[in-house]
Amino acid sequence: xxxxxxxxxxxxxxxxxxxxxxxxxxxxxxxxxxxxxxxxxxxxxxxxxxxxxxxxxxxxxxxxxxxxxxxxxxxxxxxxxxxxxxxxxxxxxxxxxxxxxxxxxxxxxxxxxxxxxxxxxxxxxxxxxxxxxxxxxxxxxxxxxxxxxxxxxxxxxxxxxxxxxxxxxxxxxxxxxxxxxxxxxxxxxxxxxxxxxxxxxxxxxxxxxxxxxxxxxxxxxxxxxxxxxxxxxxxxxxxxxxxxxxxxxxxxxxxxxxxxxxxxxxxxxxxxxxxxxxxxxxxxxxxxxxxxxxxxxxxxxxxxxxxxxxxxxxxxxxxxxxxxxxxxxxxxxxxxxxxxxxxxxxxxxxxxxxxxxxxxxxxxxxxxxxxxxxxxxxxxxxxxxxxxxxxxxxxxxxxxxxxxxxxxxxxxxxxxxxxx
Numbered sequence: 001x002x003x004x005x006x007x008x009x010x011x012x013x014x015x016x017x018x019x020x021x022x023x024x025x026x027x028x029x030x031x032x033x034x035x036x037x038x039x040x041x042x043x044x045x046x047x048x049x050x051x052x053x054x055x056x057x058x059x060x061x062x063x064x065x066x067x068x069x070x071x072x073x074x075x076x077x078x079x080x081x082x083x084x085x086x087x088x089x090x091x092x093x094x095x096x097x098x099x100x101x102x103x104x105x106x107x108x109x110x111x112x113x114x115x116x117x118x119x120x121x122x123x124x125x126x127x128x129x130x131x132x133x134x135x136x137x138x139x140x141x142x143x144x145x146x147x148x149x150x151x152x153x154x155x156x157x158x159x160x161x162x163x164x165x166x167x168x169x170x171x172x173x174x175x176x177x178x179x180x181x182x183x184x185x186x187x188x189x190x191x192x193x194x195x196x197x198x199x200x201x202x203x204x205x206x207x208x209x210x211x212x213x214x215x216x217x218x219x220x221x222x223x224x225x226x227x228x229x230x231x232x233x234x235x236x237x238x239x240x241x242x243x244x245x246x247x248x249x250x251x252x253x254x255x256x257x258x259x260x261x262x263x264x265x266x267x268x269x270x271x272x273x274x275x276x277x278x279x280x281x282x283x284x285x286x287x288x289x290x291x292x293x294x295x296x297x298x299x300x301x302x303x304x305x306x307x308x309x310x311x312x313x314x315x316x317x318x319x320x321x322x323x324x325x326x327x328x329x330x331x332x333x334x335x336x337x338x339x340x341x342x343x344x345x346x347x348x349x350x351x352x353x354x355x356x357x358x359x360x361x362x363x364x365x366x367x368x369x370x371x372x373x374x375x376x377x378x379x380x381x382x383x384x385x386x387x388x389x390x391x392x393x394x395x396x397x398x399x400x401x402x403x404x405x406x407x408x409x410x411x412x413x414x415x416x417x418x419x420x
Contacts, residue, residue: 001091006018006020024288024290028293030088030091031091032088033298035296039301043305043306046077047313073314077307078320080299081300082111082322085107088294089292093292103333105145106326107325110322114320114322117316117317118318130317139325140231140235142329144230147223150333154191155285157283158194158281158282158283159189159283192206193206193226194281196280196281196335197338205338208221234328237340237347239351240348241327241347242324244385245315245319248395250385252304252319254402254403255323259296259297259327262330262343267287269281269334270286293330303315353384357377360377360378
């Protein structure tokens with residue numbers, strides 16, 4: 001909203017300094033600062049309100065050190081994260097931008113599902129919370145909306161790379177010749193289902209190619225592959241973040257690292273110079289997403305102020321489902337979703353540890369019986385962070401080491417852009 005106000009003041013009255021709101025970098029910086037302030041200042045008040053309402057977490061007896069002491073810690077802290085994302089975005093982003101609208105819908109949608117789950121757990125005293133199938137239906141629903149918007153909306157386009165060169169120029173040997181032979185972008189943007197593939201020289205994949213074999217004109221039905229893929233990614237990453245939220249600060253800190261990488265990728269994807277240099281798709285209007293992700297990073301870091309060990313508040317499903325969905329939809333919007341297995345490696349491993357634990361237990365139970373299966377689990381406890389807790393590591397050490405791994409994965413994600 002402030003963007004429109006200062007844009008009006010700049011054009012109508014030539015108001016001094018109003019033109020600075022035209023710069024994405026400035027608005028992103030302001031969104032980050034405001035997000036931090038909202039998290040730190042209003043976060044404390046929200047925690048006090050939650051505590052007065054006796055909205056405390058019921059901790060299962062898992063036999064882990066320090067777990068019992070966490071009983072009664074306020075939950076639903078994800079409300080702090082959601083407020084710290086939405087308010088700065090509304091203030092500093094271009095609200096008419098389709099990508100911004102999509103991110104706001106995703107945040108509210110998945111935040112509402114998580115809030116309903118936490119509400120049932122806390123107020124209805126039902127430890128199971130919202131039924132798993134209803135969560136999945138909600139995740140599939142937002143995935144369907146995101147997939148349809150990204151495919152059908154006229155503003156979701158890319159500009160194809162073209163090589164403007166003359167055959168008789170020969171070998172590039174000067175700056176002038178380099179500029180003449182450097183790839184450029186087409187004048188008109190086009191609708192396409194292309195995405196970025198890591199570790200590939202020809203680093204673009206069109207989802208339509210998966211069904212192009214069926215008929216000569218089947219490429220245009222690529223959305224039959226794209227939309228289910230979007231649903232799968234949103235559901236997987238959202239649940240991965242939810243599973244990772246098990247010890248103080250882990251999910252929020254890991255998400256801040258992931259958000260930083262996505263913000264940089266969005267910035268270069270929305271800038272012709274950087275997109276050209278990195279040989280990636282130029283996506284018009286996607287640069288505005290930097291403002292949103294700046295608010296997201298600020299919200300996660302601000303939440304860590306209260307969520308780091310020992311936690312004064314838990315984000316609950318209100319926060320974890322939302323941040324996972326945000327990361328998934330954001331990556332899909334900037335066409336970097338195939339980088340998520342690397343970038344979100346922590347989420348992936350945590351989710352896989354649960355799946356492996358369950359199936360390994362069922363296999364051992366079927367083959368050797370219940371007693372043997374209970375005594376010979378694959379991990380001491382799942383998700384993986386609980387396995388390390390059971391192994392005697394303090395949770396702060398686990399969190400810090402996971403952060404280090406997360407940073408390494410972030411660097412590797414950047415490296416994939418040049419390793420082809």
